Amino acid sequence: MPVDGDVPWDCAPHTGAKHDIYQRYLERWFPILLAGANAYPSVTYAEGFSGPGVYKGGEPGSPVIAMRALVAKVPKAKGVARFAFIDDDQRCVDMLLKTLKKEFPERPRTDAAMPVKVVHGTCATHLEATLDEMRAWGQPIFANLDSWGNAPVPYRLLRRLAGNVSSEVIVTLYPQHFVRFVSKHGEASDAVFGGDPTWRTVVDLAPEAKRRHILTCYRQALRAAGFPYLLDFELIPRTGQPLYLIFGTGHPLGVQKMKDSLWEVDRAQGVGFRDPRDEQAETLFDVNQPVLGPLTRLLTQRLRGSGPVRVEDLREFALLETVYRPEHVIKALKPLMDQGVLSIQGRGALWRSSVVSLVEASSV
Ligand SMILES: C[S@@+](CC[C@H](N)C(=O)[O-])C[C@H]1O[C@@H](n2cnc3c(N)ncnc32)[C@H](O)[C@@H]1O
Numbered sequence: 001m002p003v004d005g006d007v008p009w010d011c012a013p014h015t016g017a018k019h020d021i022y023q024r025y026l027e028r029w030f031p032i033l034l035a036g037a038n039a040y041p042s043v044t045y046a047e048g049f050s051g052p053g054v055y056k057g058g059e060p061g062s063p064v065i066a067m068r069a070l071v072a073k074v075p076k077a078k079g080v081a082r083f084a085f086i087d088d089d090q091r092c093v094d095m096l097l098k099t100l101k102k103e104f105p106e107r108p109r110t111d112a113a114m115p116v117k118v119v120h121g122t123c124a125t126h127l128e129a130t131l132d133e134m135r136a137w138g139q140p141i142f143a144n145l146d147s148w149g150n151a152p153v154p155y156r157l158l159r160r161l162a163g164n165v166s167s168e169v170i171v172t173l174y175p176q177h178f179v180r181f182v183s184k185h186g187e188a189s190d191a192v193f194g195g196d197p198t199w200r201t202v203v204d205l206a207p208e209a210k211r212r213h214i215l216t217c218y219r220q221a222l223r224a225a226g227f228p229y230l231l232d233f234e235l236i237p238r239t240g241q242p243l244y245l246i247f248g249t250g251h252p253l254g255v256q257k258m259k260d261s262l263w264e265v266d267r268a269q270g271v272g273f274r275d276p277r278d279e280q281a282e283t284l285f286d287v288n289q290p291v292l293g294p295l296t297r298l299l300t301q302r303l304r305g306s307g308p309v310r311v312e313d314l315r316e317f318a319l320l321e322t323v324y325r326p327e328h329v330i331k332a333l334k335p336l337m338d339q340g341v342l343s344i345q346g347r348g349a350l351w352r353s354s355v356v357s358l359v360e361a362s363s364v
Contacts, residue, residue: 001148002089011055013237017271018172018245019065022144024261026069032257033140033166034079040166042080044136045070048123049147050085052095053103062144063096064103071108081109083116084130086123093120123147128157140166149174149243151218155194155225158248162226168249169227170258175214175244178202194221208281215244215276222248229255233262233323234274236283244276252320259325263290275323284323295324295332300358308345308357315352 003009026045033043045066053061060068063085070081087093096118108114115134119126123145131137143161145153151173161167178189182203190197199217202210219230227248235243247258262273272283278294295318302317303309311333315326324332330350336342336358337350345355 003092006056007089007091007095008052008054008056008061011057011059012240013271014235014240014243015055016059017235017237017265017273018146018243019060019062020265021245021258021261022062022170023065023069024264025258026066026142027073028257028261029142029168030070030081031073032253034074034081039079040139042082042139044082044084044131044134044139044141045144046084046086046127046131046136046141047144047146048086048127048153049145050087050092050096050118051146052087052092053099054095060103061096061099062146064099066144067100067104067108070114071104076109076113080112081114082134082136083114084127084134084136085116085118086121086126086130087118088120088122090120093118122152124152124154124157128154128160137164140164140168142167143169145169145171147172148177150177151192152188153192155191155221158194158222158225158227162222162248162250166250168247168254169222170245170247171218171222173215173218173244173246174241175211176241178214179210192221193217194224196221196224211244212276215246218246222246226250229320231255231258231262231323232276234276236272236274238270242274255320259319259323262323263325273323277322290324290328292324292328292332295322295328296335298322298324299329299332300336303342303356303358306357308355311350311352311354311356314356 033040050063051061053063085096117130119130141161141164149172151171161169178199179202182200193199199214202213205213215232222230229249229252232246249255274283275294278297282291282294284291299314315329318324318329319326333342333350341359343357343359344350
């Protein structure tokens with residue numbers, strides 16, 4: 001859907017935080033895949049909803065951030081980096097072309113080493129065809145699918161990306177879009193969830209459970225598309241609507257690098273993030289003193305009903321199932337020890353090698 005208003009538009013605080021994450025992640029992604037020990041001959045960075053490349057205040061848009069990340073972090077001689085940008089608003093396409101020329105007056109790489117395509121069309125009709133045309137398949141693709149939150153991305157494309165070597169997606173989702181107008185959504189919206197209408201049961205849920213339900217359904221769709229590792233989180237500005245990012249990858253290393261990028265985000269922008277699975281929806285604003293309450297609750301849930309668990313397994317749970325890092329786990333277990341509800345096998349101290357269990361789940 002073309003932009004409803006002027007192009008370019010203001011850069012909202014959560015957009016700044018989102019850009020910070022893209023930048024930090026891509027500054028890791030490009031060098032690992034093009035200049036690392038197991039480098040590929042080529043990679044592709046693709047956007048289905050590229051925008052004009054610049055904001056009203058002059059802030060760079062995601063296409064510029066991605067190109068800068070490549071140029072800053074990968075030596076010229078290393079591999080081919082393709083860039084594909086799709087947008088269905090002609091004004092965004094025109095402005096992106098102009099912005100890229102202004103940002104890179106000298107081509108940072110030859111056309112052969114860095115082919116760039118800016119295409120007018122929808123993500124649904126033009127992204128896959130552009131990737132075909134650029135011969136991107138068979139080499140890693142990072143697809144940034146940053147729509148207005150309604151994620152009009154063909155499921156077939158997600159499946160093809162998931163099946164492609166070392167490929168990843170990051171999708172912007174506003175569950176409110178689906179919650180508010182559920183009765184008006186036709187079959188096209190089921191397609192967003194891989195054709196599964198389960199998301200529609202959102203009408204029967206309590207208000208606080210609705211967003212989580214939509215996210216869970218979208219996670220399931222991405223998993224069913226073939227992404228075994230997912231990371232989703234909620235960016236919370238001090239004022240305004242929260243934003244959800246869902247990242248899908250075939251490798252735990254991708255999750256780890258995305259999480260490192262998330263925890264490094266500049267909090268000065270006044271944007272926190274949150275684990276969508278935390279029942280108390282506590283926002284994590286201060287990165288220097290991570291708020292570990294939500295992780296303590298998530299670990300408690302994980303331990304409830306299970307027998308003894310190795311701390312090492314809880315670290316993996318934190319990495320793959322929460323927004324937290326493995327190194328947060330031991331600290332987050334401490335309050336449970338202090339309350340006397342966590343037992344350590346052998347009664348020793350709490351180490352990565354310890355085996356722990358809940359003493360009495362109901363008192364936590
Ligand atoms: C959130 S903005 C993208 C911002 C950009 N990724 C950035 O971070 O700088 C969404 C863009 O998607 C475009 N758009 C909306 N629906 C689209 C569709 N179905 N296919 C392609 N582009 C679409 C809009 O014109 C708008 O430029």
